[in-house]
Each structure stands twice: as C-alpha cells, then as structure tokens.
Amino acid sequence: MHTLVVAEKPSVARDIARVLGAKAKGESCLMGSGYVVTWALGHLVTLKEPQELDERYKKWRRQDLPILPENMETKVIKKTRNQYNIVKKLMLSAETQTIICATDSGREGELIFRYIYEQAKCKKPVLRLWISSMTDEAIRMGFETLKPSSAYDALYKSARCRADADWIIGMNATRAYTLRYGVLLSIGRVQTPTLSMMVKRRKEIDAFVPQPYYTVHADFGDYRGVYIDTNGERRIAQRAQAEQIANRVHGKMGQVVEDKREKKSVRPPLLYDLTTLQREANAQLGFTAKKTLATAQKLYEQHKLLTYPRTDSRYLSHDMVDKVKHTLSMLDGNLKPLGEQALSYGVKLTRRVFDDEKLTDHHAIIPTGKRTENLTLTADERNLYEMVARRLAAEFYPNYEYDALHVVTAVGEDHFLSSGKSVTQEGWKAVYADAGTQRRRKKDEDEQELPALSKGDTRLCRASRVKDEETKPPKEYNDATILLDMERAGRQIEDEAVREEMKDCALGTPATRAAIIERLISVGYVKRSGKNLVATDKGVRLIEAVPAEIASPETTGRWERALSEIAKGRDVEERFRTGIARLATFLVNKAGESPDVSFEKEERRGRRPHDLGVSCPVCGQGRIAENSRSFYCTRFREGCTFTIWKDALVRAGGPEMTEKLLKLCMEKKTVRGSTGVIEYENGSVRFRAFGPVQGA
DSSP: OEEEEEESSHHHHHHHHHHHTOOEEETTEEEETTEEEEEOOSOSEEEOOHHHHOGGGGSOOGGGOOOOOSSOOEEEOGGGHHHHHHHHHHHHOTTEEEEEEESOSSHHHHHHHHHHHHHTTOOSOEEEOOOSOOSHHHHHHHHHTOEEGGGGHHHHHHHHHHHHHHHHHHHHHHHHHHHHHSSOOOOOTTHHHHHHHHHHHHHHHHHOOOOEEEEEEEEOSSOEEEEEOTTSOOOBSOHHHHHHHHHHHTTOEEEEEEEEEEEEEEOOOOOBOHHHHHHHHHHHHOOOHHHHHHHHHHHHHTSOOBOOSSOOOOOBOGGGHHHHHHHHHTOOGGGHHHHHHHHHHOOOOOTTTBOGGGOOSSOOBOBOSOOOTTOOOOHHHHHHHHHHHHHHHHTTSOOEEEEEEEEEEEETTEEEEEEEEEEEEOGGGGGGTTOTTOOOOOOOTTEEOOOOOOTTOEEEOOEEEEEEEEOOOOOOEEHHHHHHHHHTGGGGOSSHHHHHHTTTOOSSOTTTHHHHHHHHHHTTSEEEETTEEEEOHHHHHHHHHSOHHHHSHHHHHHHHHHHHHHHTTOSOHHHHHHHHHHHHHHHHHHHTTOOOOOOOOOOOTTOOOEEEEEEOTTTSSSEEEEOSSEEEETTGGGTOOOEEETTTTGGGTOOOOOHHHHHHHHHHSEEEOSSEEEEEETTEEEEEEOSOOTTO
16 A cells, blocks of 8 residues: 655656655556655646537527526546556556545645545545645655645535636636637736736827926036926926026026935835746846746755745745755855844844745745855856845844935025935845845936035036937836736726725736736737837737726736635635626626727637638629638728628627528519528628518
8 A cells, every 4th residue: 555646747756766765667657655756747637618518509699698507517628648647547456545635835835735535525534734845855755744635625515616716707708808809818817907907008108298488597617406496396397498407507606595404214125936036037127927937846846956936925934944054054155144144133033034824825935045156056046046035134134224314405495405315224135135036126317425414505507508309108017017917907997995905905816917918919909129128009909999807907816815704714705706707797788889990800720711602792702711700801901891790780680690691682682581581792791680571
C-alpha cells in the first residue's frame, strides 16, 4: 500500500519526490518510501462546451439563449488525456490508500485537483499539502502539517463558482453579441470591465484639447523661483501678462517673506504581493505583467529563491521572525551588506511587517534564504530576485527623513515660490543607492537644493523668463497602471455612495490579471504601443455595444467580493449563482436591443467560407459567400457592401435566413409565408409580418 501525491507540474513533483525519497521512475510518476508522486499538467479537466451538453447548441442561435445548465459538467481535456488517464489509474489503484493534494496552494490549484478527483469518481481520503516555498525544509514541514481536504472545501466552492460564472457569462454574452453583430465578440465577466477602463481612457485622450498657459521663472543667483499669484496658482492664462511680470521683476531686488521648514519621515514600503511586484517590475525593469509572473514562478519553482508568488498579501505571520533573520543572513553577493545592515538595525515584531490578521492564503513574497552563488540565473531572474530581496532588507532600515523647504521671495508685489528638500537621514533608501533597477523619480524642475535662507534675506533677480506650457492629457495605460486600477476598480465607480461601499473591490485576482491583459490583446480589443496599452477601434465599439451591467467594474467587483466571502466559508454561494444567471439572461435580452454599432467584418479562423455559386447583385464582380453569421460578397475588402445577416429577419419576427431561402428571395423578389412576407431589393431583405395567409 502507498500514498499517492498529486502535484500540479512535473518540476514540483520532482522536488517533492526527492524530499520524500521517491526515486524510482514509473509511468509519469516517481516511486519509493511508501509514496507515488505524479502530476497534472496544469488543468487536465475542464467544463464542457455547450454543444457537449446538448447537440442543439452546436449551432449558434438566438432562440437557444440563455444557456443555463442545471449541472456544470466537466470533461477530460483531449490534449492531455493520456496524463489524466495515468493520474486516474493511480487514484483508483487498489494499492493507493490515501491521496495528498499537492497542487499550488491557491484557488486555482484547488480547482485543478478537485476537477481530476471528481472526474475520476474517486472516493479515497484526501489530505492537503499547503506550502508557500519550494525549499526542502518547507516541503518537509508541509508534510508534517497536512490537513484534511475538507478544510479547503470553502476554497473549492469559491473556485468552482468563479469557473461556472465565467463560463455562463462568457458563453451567453459572447454568443448573443456575436449573433447580433456578425463578428466574433469575446465578452467576459472580468475582461470586459477591464477593457471598459481602457476605452474610457482612450476616449478621454482622444477628446482632450490642450490648453496653453504660461509660467514665469526667476533666477536669484543661488536659487530659483516660479511666480505664484495670491491663490498660490502658477498658471498664467495670457502670455502678455506673463511677459509683463517677467519684465517687471528683472534686475529688481527681492526679499524672502516666507521661510518654512517641515520635517518629513517616510516609512519603508510594504513587502511585495504579486500585483505590486508586477507594477514595480513594469516601472523599473520594463517587464509586462505576464513576464513578471512567469519569472517569479520560475524563481519559486525551479530556483527555490522566492516564496509562492501568486499572493495578494503584503504581510508575514508573527512566527516568521526567526525565518526572516535567517533569510537576511543568507543574502549573498552585492546583497550581503544589505542583509547584514538590516540585521544590525534589528528584526522587530512590528505589525507593519508581521500581522496575522492581514494574511490571506499566503504571506508576502520574500526570498527563501537559499543562496544564489552556485545558481545560473538570467539577467531578468536576477533583477527580479534582487527587487524582492532589497524590499525585505529595506523593511528593517530606519525611516527616510528630510526637511521639506518652502521659500517665498517677494519682488515688489510679485511672489516667487522655491521648493526643495534637505535629507537628514537616508534610512531605507540606502538599500537602493547602488541598484540599477531603482525607480528614479523625475524631480520637479523647481525642486532644488536651497541655500540657508531666512525671512528678510535679500537677493537680486538676475534673470527672468516666460515658459510656454500646455495642459497634458491623461497618460495612456501601461501594465503598471492598469494593474493598479484593476486592483482598485471600486474607485472607478462614479456614484459617490456606491464608490465608498465598493472601494476595496477588485477586478480579477493577482494570479489572473496578467492573463486578462493578454486575453484582451489576443482578441484584438487592446494593442501594445511601445510600453503603453491602448484600446483598439474594435475594443471601443464593443464597449459602445454592451450594457453598463457587464462593462462597469461595479458588478464584477461585487462578485469578486462574494467569491472571497465564499472562500472564507460564508454562505453566499446560492445568492452569487442566482446573480450570475440573472445577468446572463439580462445580457441575452439586451443584445436584441443593443445599438447599431459597426464592426469590421472578420473571416472565421480555420474555416473557409462557403461559395453559393451566385454572383454578387451589388458589385457584379464578386460572388456571394456564407459564413456562420451571414451571407456576404467576396469583394468586401474592396468595398462591396453586400451583407445579409442570417438573423436579420428574426428580430422582426421572421425566419432565419438560409442559403435556400436567400436564393429563392433573389429569384422571386417576394416570398410569402404563414406569418408574413419577405421582400428582397438591391441586395437587402426585410420582413413584413401579418396574420396567417390561407394557402401560403
């Protein structure tokens, strides 16, 4: 008899097997010391497609929507069927006594295992391995603290609700709006609100009209100042007025009338969760969100240098103090002095770092304590690892402290503001002094090192100049800024009362946001322009076509909150599922009333259009072809406008257009039926309803 361990990936399985002493190779498994260790390849089981639930869904038809299965059935993924069969055989083997779920310790990892277990109809007892690090020590400790699988039932319910909701909304909305517009339109519970934010930003930029304004700058020899009016405003609307001020103060004596010095103290930034790491790696290293996640995952799985990266926590548990001390002591290379200095300051049990109440499934991302000296890391891997290591060290350095300086110099009746700072303690910023990846904040032109100035001091205005400026449009999104807005999606809501209630709601999870961004790009709604993410015309039109209920972050934010509640064991699953079904029905009904939005025609990939063997009645040069949504002219790229949607008559109460019916209409011009008459003229059709006609 043996215990079966199911990991998520082969690399993780090999590490677990090594620690357990399972060295003998079997078919997609490792055996020994009373264990058999096998693996999934990510998802081996997924939800069935609509046509696999019912043959009638194979054809996309408006009358079949919404599709709301009573039971969301699963299937084995064809591509990895062989691996599934091996895992199933091992699960059901008479030699297998107990099963240990060792998939990734999170919502998606839980779903991967449970899908396989249920698809295999396995009933054997299951224990859960829950670890945040892939070091040998962490694996051994995890096996010493296994919990019954039932302890994670709530997490599985949350994962299943998420998967079912994405299926129901995605399948119904995608079919409804694709049928409505004749173009494949991918719509999703999370991706569409994310796209909506990008479209809103693009429209703001497109509509922006720059407004010119002017500023006046004065040179007092050992410092500079910018003109401010009595309200502290720098902007001057008219150039003539700015020039008048510049001429008035040039060569005149000024006197310091205000001298303020305010002590400032900045605490170290919190430890990294995945979203913060992705944002800062984008800003400092130019990584996309996808690249950051992939690199962090490799540092976790392969190199064992980082703890579990797919976390949304920025805190550690209180019992990790000794672990942190050990980790800092093990930093090597150019990081060694930083670890030593942090230890000299003292690793204290402060709630800013160690706070059990703010932990989620996992703690913040930190180094594991494994040394890097014998590892071969790519430049990207090393840079990302160093970002995380420096952040941990910085947590135990003193605050960064400086004096904020504010000086106003009067030249006659005109006042000039000079701002600056004087650093009194470098503190945690010393951690980044030699870091090539350190974010270098662009200094405001007017922030400077100021001389010692006191009220009453005088200076000659040696020079003055007018600077032409203009208002700037909102900045395009990049990976860092869209991740931030996805994380804080509740703050995008316009209604103030609702915004306050939803301020902590997010779109997606740290583990899924990178994939959502890449999905928007792959379906053509968003494109990369340098480092920026820009909504395409197709993306703009989609948001114009769909109702606010699917485009607003409010709905999705509420559901993400509900999923979190389900994962915590609170009984809101039924309400969540009811809300999903209600929205799917609403979206299908709303598609029929959606506005006339023009999408560029797209040919379906992997399927050649069917030629009807009929010349185009509009241009006379092309031929009529059929795809799954419409009949159209093969010269549409040359500008021919002939298009007849298959559901063009359905919305008016008529039949769906078929090849046979279209040819009949083109031949007869008028076709009578039991419920109305179809009229064909100049490449277009219309349906006129009436009561039943005898003998029609």
